Amino acid sequence: MVEQITMAFINGILLGGVLALLAFGLNLIFGVVKIIHMAYGQFVMLGFYLIYSFHATMGVPLPAAMALGVLSMAILGIFTQLLLIRPLLKAPRLNQLLALASLIIVVENVAMMIWGADYRGIPLALPIIQVGEVFIRSSYLMAFVGAIVVLGLLYVFLNRTYLGLAIRAVAQDLEMAQGMGINPATVYYVTLAAGGALTGIVAAFFVPIYTVHPHFGSSFTIMAFVIVVLGGMGNLLGGFISAFIIGVATSITAVVYSTEVADILALVVFVLVMLIRPQGLLGVRA
Amino acid sequence: MLAVDSVDVFYGEFRALEQVTIRVERQQTVIVVGPNGAGKSTLLRGICGLLKAREGTVHFRDQRIDTLPAHTVAELGIALVPEGGRVFPYLSVEDNLKIGSYIKRARKHAQESFNTIYELFPILAQRRRQMAGSLSGGERQMLAIARSLMSKPDLILLDEPSLGLAPLVVDLVFEFIKKMKEEGYAILLVEQNANKALQVADYAYLLESGKLVFEGNREQFDRNPYIKTAYLGL
Numbered sequence: 001m002v003e004q005i006t007m008a009f010i011n012g013i014l015l016g017g018v019l020a021l022l023a024f025g026l027n028l029i030f031g032v033v034k035i036i037h038m039a040y041g042q043f044v045m046l047g048f049y050l051i052y053s054f055h056a057t058m059g060v061p062l063p064a065a066m067a068l069g070v071l072s073m074a075i076l077g078i079f080t081q082l083l084l085i086r087p088l089l090k091a092p093r094l095n096q097l098l099a100l101a102s103l104i105i106v107v108e109n110v111a112m113m114i115w116g117a118d119y120r121g122i123p124l125a126l127p128i129i130q131v132g133e134v135f136i137r138s139s140y141l142m143a144f145v146g147a148i149v150v151l152g153l154l155y156v157f158l159n160r161t162y163l164g165l166a167i168r169a170v171a172q173d174l175e176m177a178q179g180m181g182i183n184p185a186t187v188y189y190v191t192l193a194a195g196g197a198l199t200g201i202v203a204a205f206f207v208p209i210y211t212v213h214p215h216f217g218s219s220f221t222i223m224a225f226v227i228v229v230l231g232g233m234g235n236l237l238g239g240f241i242s243a244f245i246i247g248v249a250t251s252i253t254a255v256v257y258s259t260e261v262a263d264i265l266a267l268v269v270f271v272l273v274m275l276i277r278p279q280g281l282l283g284v285r286a
Numbered sequence: 287m288l289a290v291d292s293v294d295v296f297y298g299e300f301r302a303l304e305q306v307t308i309r310v311e312r313q314q315t316v317i318v319v320g321p322n323g324a325g326k327s328t329l330l331r332g333i334c335g336l337l338k339a340r341e342g343t344v345h346f347r348d349q350r351i352d353t354l355p356a357h358t359v360a361e362l363g364i365a366l367v368p369e370g371g372r373v374f375p376y377l378s379v380e381d382n383l384k385i386g387s388y389i390k391r392a393r394k395h396a397q398e399s400f401n402t403i404y405e406l407f408p409i410l411a412q413r414r415r416q417m418a419g420s421l422s423g424g425e426r427q428m429l430a431i432a433r434s435l436m437s438k439p440d441l442i443l444l445d446e447p448s449l450g451l452a453p454l455v456v457d458l459v460f461e462f463i464k465k466m467k468e469e470g471y472a473i474l475l476v477e478q479n480a481n482k483a484l485q486v487a488d489y490a491y492l493l494e495s496g497k498l499v500f501e502g503n504r505e506q507f508d509r510n511p512y513i514k515t516a517y518l519g520l
Binding site for chain 2: 159162165166168169172173175176177178179180181182183184
């Protein structure tokens, strides 16, 4: 049992890294554009299918298929901004939420039309690493390392470049950012492109771990949303920390009880945060 | 350099500015004084494109700017120092300054601008890694002024720089405004503190309830009996 829980803890940390990356995109979009991208997990699903099609159907080598998947999702992010979010920027919150939520139905049904309801996956035989009594799947480890590297790059981008600074400035004070000569439209497109690319990257990390089906995304939308709320909406550091909390908590619960209970746990955490500390762990009360 | 002609600005149905006409010439410091709610901030926001004029025009160096978005106006060389030292609270002091040099014309001079600014404001150099939100009111005002200088502006719009500051800090802020004036920047300063503002003014306007009610140079303001009693407390 001790080994099992140790393993679950390690898996939770590894999964937490990928969840942190997933939540980062959702958080960034919320922080900058002030919109909740309800179909974020569904975009991961779409990215997964695209990688699958590029590789399994069109015969593109897997690394190139993954790169193409990331690129496609970035472009899709730009189109989401152009066709859906931009026209609704000044609309009431509820309208924005409903429009993005309806995107879930659109994306899931498009996936159903194109790829059908069957589970699709790319079989990869990746080794399992043994450390003493503990077994670690190398697919998890690669996903974790990859996610941390991408998060590091994002950190450098947001802190060291003019464009990154502009994104943070718009997130904090749109009007003043405009006064500094920052064109918000550019920042919004870059943010949605980055958010889209992140769904593609997360999908690429999921390829060796999961198989995909049209409803694959919904649990990740919820997971990402729970993490973002737990950390404090728009707070990138808070999201990073809570991704690991959620990752470990669900992973250990899945071992001790079952994966179903683990899924419930995430939502229970969400409800508790809403009741006790609605601004999140590191959030500032508005 | 800056020509505001018969500008009307509305908030919904409320007319915040009515037929306002002002001029700022090269190297000139122009002030607009008036009570709280007279439309002073509205005027500055109208000039820098954050609010749109319903009537009238704004020209900057003979180019019409009231039709342009705020970020384009900033690129032309107009910098706003917003009310209350409104800086980006979760960016470091250094990043706040860096974002000041966002526009193309300022970026290539960013390094030398940093050196100049840190020399001029040693306190900002000391606090460069600190979050701007943790600064005192006076320091935040300094940072907002310094940030505007980072953009290498031709015209600086200052919105109530003395608001909410202790008298000693107000003196310090006006020392910097004097320095900027000596450096040759064109300045448009709106202030409730008419006494202080008049000391740096080449030309002044009095704004009340959205309308300009008096204009003139410092002597003319000092001699006007109404302004003397209502604004200068003499």
